[in-house]
Amino acid sequence: MAEISSDxxxxxxxxxxxxxxxxxxxxxxxxxxxxRLMSEDKYIIKETTLYSAFTRMEKNGxxxxxxxxxxxGGKKRTYYRITQAGKEHYRAKCEEWTLTxxxxxxxxxxxxxxx
Amino acid sequence: MAEISSDxxxxxxxxxxxxxxxxxxxxxxxxxxxxRLMSEDKYIIKETTLYSAFTRMEKNGxxxxxxxxxxxGGKKRTYYRITQAGKEHYRAKCEEWTLTxxxxxxxxxxxxxxx
DNA sequence: ATAGTTACCACGACAGACGTAGTACGACAG
DNA sequence: CTGTCGTACTACGTCTGTCGTGGTAACTAT
Numbered sequence: 001m002a003e004i005s006s007d008x009x010x011x012x013x014x015x016x017x018x019x020x021x022x023x024x025x026x027x028x029x030x031x032x033x034x035x036r037l038m039s040e041d042k043y044i045i046k047e048t049t050l051y052s053a054f055t056r057m058e059k060n061g062x063x064x065x066x067x068x069x070x071x072x073g074g075k076k077r078t079y080y081r082i083t084q085a086g087k088e089h090y091r092a093k094c095e096e097w098t099l100t101x102x103x104x105x106x107x108x109x110x111x112x113x114x115x
Numbered sequence: 116m117a118e119i120s121s122d123x124x125x126x127x128x129x130x131x132x133x134x135x136x137x138x139x140x141x142x143x144x145x146x147x148x149x150x151r152l153m154s155e156d157k158y159i160i161k162e163t164t165l166y167s168a169f170t171r172m173e174k175n176g177x178x179x180x181x182x183x184x185x186x187x188g189g190k191k192r193t194y195y196r197i198t199q200a201g202k203e204h205y206r207a208k209c210e211e212w213t214l215t216x217x218x219x220x221x222x223x224x225x226x227x228x229x230x
Numbered sequence: 231a232t233a234g235t236t237a238c239c240a241c242g243a244c245a246g247a248c249g250t251a252g253t254a255c256g257a258c259a260g
Numbered sequence: 261c262t263g264t265c266g267t268a269c270t271a272c273g274t275c276t277g278t279c280g281t282g283g284t285a286a287c288t289a290t
Contacts, residue, residue: 004215006278007246011122012219013277019222022229029237039218049278051238056277075286077237087229094223100119101216103154104127107134108209114137114202121247122277128246144268164247166269171246190255192268 004043013045013053014062015097018090021063021082028054028078054080062086119158128160128168129177130212133205136178136197143169143193169195177201 020031028050035045057063063080082090135146143165150160172178178195197205 004211004218005126007126008211008215010125010246010277011120012215012222015219016222019224022224027237029235038221042214043218046279047238048240048280052277052279075237090224091229096119096123097219097223099157100123100127103119103158104130104212106153107127107131108212109134109137109205114206125246125277142268144266161248162269163249163271167246167248190268 006049009043012093012097013049014057015090015093016043016045017050017053017057018062018082018086018093021080021086022090025066025079025081027080054078057086060085060089062089121164124158127208127212128164129172130205130208131158131160132165132168132172133177133197133201133208136195136201137205140181140194140196142195169193172201175200175204177204 016035017031020026020034026034028047032045032047032050035043054063054065058065058080061083063082063086065078065080068077068079131150132146135141135149141149143162147160147162147165150158169178169180173180173195176198178197178201180193180195183192183194
C-alpha cells in the first residue's frame with residue numbers, strides 16, 4: 001500500500017493535532033490512536049514526531065500543558081489544551097491547505113497523459 | 116495574502132516540476148515562470164529550491180539533462196527531460212497526493228467549530 | 231517469567247527548502 | 261557610458277520538522 005511520506009505530511013501535523021484538541025484537552029498516546037483511527041490506518045504518526053510537535057507548539061504558544069498525577073498506579077499523564085493562538089494557527093493552516101490544494105491540483109495530469 | 120510555506124509545499128515540488136516536463140523538455144527559468152503563471156502567483160518557487168530539485172531528481176533518475184550551447188550571444192541553457200522512472204515517480208506521487216488529501220480533510224473542522 | 235500495552239523522553243541524523251551571494255551576457259533608459 | 265533589469269544559472273551554508281534508536285517505568289494477561 002502507498003504510504004504518506006514524511007516530506008508530504010510535513011506541515012500538516014499541526015492541523016491534525018490541533019484538530020484533536022479543538023473540543024477537549026488530550027494527551028500523546030490518545031491522540032496517536034485517534035489519528036490512526038480517523039485516518040483508517042493511512043497515517044500512523046511516529047511517537048517522536050508527535051512529542052516533538054507538542055514541544056514545538058507549546059513553545060509557540062499554540063497549546064498549553066498540564067500534568068495529571070493522580071492516575072491509577074501512580075502514573076502520570078501530560079495533557080495539552082489548545083490556546084486562542086492555537087485556534088488562530090489552526091484556522092490559518094486550514095486556509096493555507098485550501099490554497100495549497102488549489103495549486104497542487106493544477107499540476108495533476110489526466111490519466112490519459114501518463115503513458 | 117496567505118502564502119504557502121516551505122513545510123507545506125515540501126514533497127510536492129517533484130509533482131509540480133515533473134508535470135511541466137511531461138510533454139516537452141524545459142529548463143529552470145522557464146519552469147519557474149510557468150509555476151508562477153499556472154498558480155496565479157500563489158506559488159513562486161525559489162531558485163535555489165528549483166535547481167537543487169533538478170540535481171536531486173537527476174541523481175534519482177527521474178530526469179535527464181542536456182545543454183544547449185547554441186543560444187544567441189554565446190549563452191548556455193540546461194534542459195531537463197523526464198525519464199520513464201520519472202513518469203512512474205510522478206504517478207506514485209499523485210496517488211500519494213490523493214491519499215494525503217483524503218486524510219487531511221478529515222482533520223479540517225467546520226466553520227462553526229472555530230470560535 | 232515475559233510479552234504486551236500504556237505513556238513518555240533524550241539524542242542525534244537526515245533531507246528538502248531557503249538565504250545570501252556571485253557570475254555572466256544582452257537590452258534599454260537616462 | 262553607466263546603471264538597472266531580465267535571462268540563466270551555481271555554490272555554500274543554515275534551518276527545521278521528521279524520524280531512527282534506544283531507554284524508563286508501571287500495570288495486565290498468559
